[in-house]
Amino acid sequence: MKIKIFLSVIAVVAGLAAGYYFFRPHTFHGTVIQSPDPSYDFTLTSVNGDVSPSDYRGKIVLIYFGYTFCPDICPATLASVAQALRDMGTKAEDIQLIMVSLDPGRDTPEKLAEYVAHFHPSFIGITGTQAQLDEVASLYGIYYQKTQGSDASGYLIDHTATLLVLDREGYLKLVFPFGVTPQEIADDLKYMLKQ
Numbered sequence: 001m002k003i004k005i006f007l008s009v010i011a012v013v014a015g016l017a018a019g020y021y022f023f024r025p026h027t028f029h030g031t032v033i034q035s036p037d038p039s040y041d042f043t044l045t046s047v048n049g050d051v052s053p054s055d056y057r058g059k060i061v062l063i064y065f066g067y068t069f070c071p072d073i074c075p076a077t078l079a080s081v082a083q084a085l086r087d088m089g090t091k092a093e094d095i096q097l098i099m100v101s102l103d104p105g106r107d108t109p110e111k112l113a114e115y116v117a118h119f120h121p122s123f124i125g126i127t128g129t130q131a132q133l134d135e136v137a138s139l140y141g142i143y144y145q146k147t148q149g150s151d152a153s154g155y156l157i158d159h160t161a162t163l164l165v166l167d168r169e170g171y172l173k174l175v176f177p178f179g180v181t182p183q184e185i186a187d188d189l190k191y192m193l194k195q
Contacts, residue, residue, distance in 0.1 A: 026191045029184035030165065030176040039164075039172040040139040044100065044126035047113035051126045053166060056096045060192055061166040065142045065159060067103035068115040068125075073161045073178060074099075075119075081163065082120040083182035084189065092122075094193055100136065101127040102144045102157050140164060167192060 043052045053061050066074035085092035101107035104127050112125025144159035161178035
C-alpha cells in the first residue's frame, strides 16, 4: 500500500515537473516591448531600389543600425544573426534583416549590398540622406555620432548597438542587446514565429 502511494506521489510530481517544463512561459533573451502602435515606417535606398520595413509584413523584421567600416560591433552582430538564421533552417525564410547604414558618406547602396552579403544572402543594406538617417535613428531611439579614428581607419561612428525586432504586423516587440548569442536570437525568433 505504501509503495502504491509513493509511486502515485512520484507520478504526480513527475507530471507537474513535465507540465511546467513544456508549458512554462517563454523567457526572452532580449527586452520585450509592449508598443500599442505599429513601429515607425520609413523608406531608404538599397542597391535594388527603395526598401521599407512594411514591405516585409508577414515576416519578422530585424533592424540593425550600423556601418560597413565598423571594426567590431557591427560584424559581430551580423555574424550572430546569420548563424541564428542558419540554425533555424527553413524557418529563417520568415525573417528579414535590414541594416540601416549610419555612414552615408562612405556606404553606398552597392557597398552595403556587398557587405551584408558576406554574412547572409538574405540581408538587405539600406541608406539615405543624412537628414533621413537622423530622423529614422531618432524615432527608433538610436544614438550615433562621428568620432576621430586612426589615420588608417578615418573617422569612426559611435552608435547604439541594439538589434530591433518587429513582429509580423510591424510592431516593435523585442530589443536584443549587443552580445546576445546566435542560440538566444534563434530561440526568441522561433518563439515569435509561433505567435
